Amino acid sequence: MSGRRNYEGVAENSDILHRDMLQRMWLIRSFEERVIDLCHRKQLAGLVHVGIGQEGVAVGVATAMGDDDYLYGTHRSHGHFLARGADPNGLMAELAGKDTGCCRGRGGSMHIVEVGRRLMSATGIVGGTIPLALGTALVAREEGNVVAVYFGDGASNTGSFHECLNMASLWKLPVVLVCENNGYAEFTPMSAHTVVSHVSVHGQPYDMASQIVDGNDTLAVLEAARNAVVRARDGGGPTIVECLTYRLRGHYVGDPESYRKADEVDEWRGKDPIRRFTSVLRDRGAVTARDVRRMEESARARVEDAVRFMQESPWPSSASVADFVYA
Amino acid sequence: MAEIRYIDGLRQAIEREMERDTSVIVLGEDVAVGGPFGVTAGLVERFGDRRVINTPISEDSIMGMATGAAIAGRRPIIEIMFIDFVTLAMSQLVNHAAKLRYMSGGQLSVPLVIRLQQGAVGGWGAQHSQSLEAWFQHVPGLKMVAPSNASDALGLLRAAIRDNDPVLFLEHRGLYFRKDEIPDPGTVPSLSTAKIMTPGNDLTIVTYSKMVWEAVAAAAELAQRGISAEIIDLRSLSPLDMDTLVRSVQRTHHALVVHEAVVHGGLGAEISARIQETAFDWLDAPVYRLGAPFAPVPASPVLEDAFVPNAKLIVRCAEQMIGP
Numbered sequence: 314m315s316g317r318r319n320y321e322g323v324a325e326n327s328d329i330l331h332r333d334m335l336q337r338m339w340l341i342r343s344f345e346e347r348v349i350d351l352c353h354r355k356q357l358a359g360l361v362h363v364g365i366g367q368e369g370v371a372v373g374v375a376t377a378m379g380d381d382d383y384l385y386g387t388h389r390s391h392g393h394f395l396a397r398g399a400d401p402n403g404l405m406a407e408l409a410g411k412d413t414g415c416c417r418g419r420g421g422s423m424h425i426v427e428v429g430r431r432l433m434s435a436t437g438i439v440g441g442t443i444p445l446a447l448g449t450a451l452v453a454r455e456e457g458n459v460v461a462v463y464f465g466d467g468a469s470n471t472g473s474f475h476e477c478l479n480m481a482s483l484w485k486l487p488v489v490l491v492c493e494n495n496g497y498a499e500f501t502p503m504s505a506h507t508v509v510s511h512v513s514v515h516g517q518p519y520d521m522a523s524q525i526v527d528g529n530d531t532l533a534v535l536e537a538a539r540n541a542v543v544r545a546r547d548g549g550g551p552t553i554v555e556c557l558t559y560r561l562r563g564h565y566v567g568d569p570e571s572y573r574k575a576d577e578v579d580e581w582r583g584k585d586p587i588r589r590f591t592s593v594l595r596d597r598g599a600v601t602a603r604d605v606r607r608m609e610e611s612a613r614a615r616v617e618d619a620v621r622f623m624q625e626s627p628w629p630s631s632a633s634v635a636d637f638v639y640a
Numbered sequence: 641m642a643e644i645r646y647i648d649g650l651r652q653a654i655e656r657e658m659e660r661d662t663s664v665i666v667l668g669e670d671v672a673v674g675g676p677f678g679v680t681a682g683l684v685e686r687f688g689d690r691r692v693i694n695t696p697i698s699e700d701s702i703m704g705m706a707t708g709a710a711i712a713g714r715r716p717i718i719e720i721m722f723i724d725f726v727t728l729a730m731s732q733l734v735n736h737a738a739k740l741r742y743m744s745g746g747q748l749s750v751p752l753v754i755r756l757q758q759g760a761v762g763g764w765g766a767q768h769s770q771s772l773e774a775w776f777q778h779v780p781g782l783k784m785v786a787p788s789n790a791s792d793a794l795g796l797l798r799a800a801i802r803d804n805d806p807v808l809f810l811e812h813r814g815l816y817f818r819k820d821e822i823p824d825p826g827t828v829p830s831l832s833t834a835k836i837m838t839p840g841n842d843l844t845i846v847t848y849s850k851m852v853w854e855a856v857a858a859a860a861e862l863a864q865r866g867i868s869a870e871i872i873d874l875r876s877l878s879p880l881d882m883d884t885l886v887r888s889v890q891r892t893h894h895a896l897v898v899h900e901a902v903v904h905g906g907l908g909a910e911i912s913a914r915i916q917e918t919a920f921d922w923l924d925a926p927v928y929r930l931g932a933p934f935a936p937v938p939a940s941p942v943l944e945d946a947f948v949p950n951a952k953l954i955v956r957c958a959e960q961m962i963g964p
């Protein structure tokens with residue numbers, strides 16, 4: 314294994330690639346909208362965080378990565394995983410706690426893993442996957458692979474984040490640190506929790522490359538992520554890719570969202586990454602209105618398959634509650 | 641038969657496993673220069689700095705890194721210089737290392753050894769002497785062993801490195817330079833079995849780590865007074881080898897648990913409860929516990945002596961339990 318690339322035989326910025334990206338953005342959007350609906354219907358339980366409005370980051374980063382590269386997520390990672398080809402059936406069943414879930418119902422929304430696709434782990438611990446990613450990078454550097462890890466603006470204030478910037482840079486580890494800066498940590502705006510204007514500013518004192526990118530511009534994310542992946546793979550060390558974005562829904566499903574104004578959300582709805590990417594592709598003639606409708610329909614159909622799979626799947630047996638604690 | 645020191649046992653275990661399996665790596669503060677006690681001395685020269693990784697003082701992140709390397713196929717051995725500093729790494733240890741196998745439904749494996757050095761000796765005070773094993777026996781997904789001698793230091797560490805789950809390896813600073821014979825240096829023992837150190841008929845003393853040697857001294861004294869004590873060296877603190885304990889108690893009808901850690905909420909409470917649940921009908925007296933008072937570890941030599949249990953206390957407690 315050594316840095317195999319995704320989309321073998323597909324040109325770097327071809328229409329085929331971009332259409333596939335848009336299709337995946339729709340899959341994520343449809344999946345998460347349905348997840349919200351199922352939560353309201355009490356068919357899904359637990360603490361669920363969706364990333365509606367942040368699909369451009371998920372798909373841009375996933376597209377820049379090779380099949381053998383590793384990915385770590387956060388508590389808000391359905392999209393990160395689906396963008397890299399996670400099985401929607403296993404994911405939906407996992408959110409429901411079914412035995413057919415990708416983690417046999419032991420994980421739930423915040424702790425998804427699909428190791429076959431090198432989706433190593435999400436986490437309920439803010440900032441918790443950053444050191445895991447560095448450790449995996451110790452292995453990846455021997456294989457010619459790269460590790461990408463997501464974190465939020467809130468996570469940039471954990472002590473471990475700073476420890477990891479130091480170590481990743483000190484050892485030039487092949488890590489891409491993707492900051493999804495959606496402007497809030499739970500209910501607190503970034504201006505109230507962080508003294509620097511941008512998370513990527515932290516790269517400089519740790520002698521680390523960093524870049525700020527419009528996270529709702531999917532192709533800009535792709536470009537930035539590609540540069541970071543190439544740098545990592547070529548031994549140039551880690552990069553912070555700070556993607557400025559916004560979550561259009563609450564922090565968690567059920568969040569009353571009293572901490573922000575409706576017109577702020579409306580303004581960002583106008584910058585919806587799916588709409589923006591669609592108009593880029595339409596202007597270029599890469600997709601027609603009909604293509605886009607079909608994409609949306611096929612995404613929704615795929616999600617309905619996943620819902621059916623989840624609904625028809627068995628629960629884990631109660632007797633198995635302590636399975637998988639030890640080898 | 642060859643005699644080696646406890647720290648040599650540790651070093652030889654790491655060397656041998658690194659030789660036989662290239663996925664074994666070492667991480668920790670100052671490990672490239674041997675650490676404060678010389679356990680890892682010479683490793684970087686032999687195995688290179690890609691396998692012996694000298695880290696900054698970043699405990700939580702080192703624990704996370706070791707975990708991230710483990711789930712990607714390495715067998716990391718991480719050195720936390722003093723168990724007191726594991727407090728800084730609790731999130732990664734408890735929230736990730738211990739739970740990733742479970743949360744992933746068995747997709748991930750965390751073959752990780754966490755070497756921790758502990759014990760109250762030499763007046764190093766409250767932040768360099770604690771015995772914290774009670775915290776970790778409460779966490780599903782972790783294993784924990786505590787060797788009392790050089791032979792087990794060697795054998796159990798090799799077994800821990802080969803194990804596919806996270807193992808906390810508790811080393812006692814006060815044992816680092818004790819010498820023991822290594823009866824069979826080639827054998828790798830089971831990680832989870834207790835050992836009967838001294839057979840006896842009247843009383844079972846359940847103990848581990850450095851307290852084993854206080855118990856041995858106490859047993860000699862008790863023998864003079866006509867009490868035959870059986871000493872069980874637990875070796876594995878999680879899981880507990882209850883079969884060995886219960887079989888012993890069924891013969892002796894008395895159980896005394898001795899550890900250096902604070903008694904309150906300690907491992908002795910769990911052991912005592914389990915013995916009473918499974919062997920109540922065989923007991924002639926309540927299960928007693930001996931350990932440190934409910935206080936931080938003091939620095940003054942006089943107070944440290946008062947803090948750590950010893951053979952004299954064990955003798956007195958045993959006599960009270962057996963009665964005249």
Ligand SMILES: Cc1ncc(C[n+]2csc(CCOP(=O)(O)OP(=O)(O)O)c2C)c(N)n1
Pocket residue numbers: 387388389437438439464465466467468469493495497498499564
């Ligand atoms: C260590 C830790 N502290 C607090 C929380 C509670 N919490 C969950 S999400 C969150 C905000 C995280 O903000 P950010 O990193 O910006 O990610 P976002 O939610 O915006 O995606 C907090 C405080 C947690 N899960 N983990």
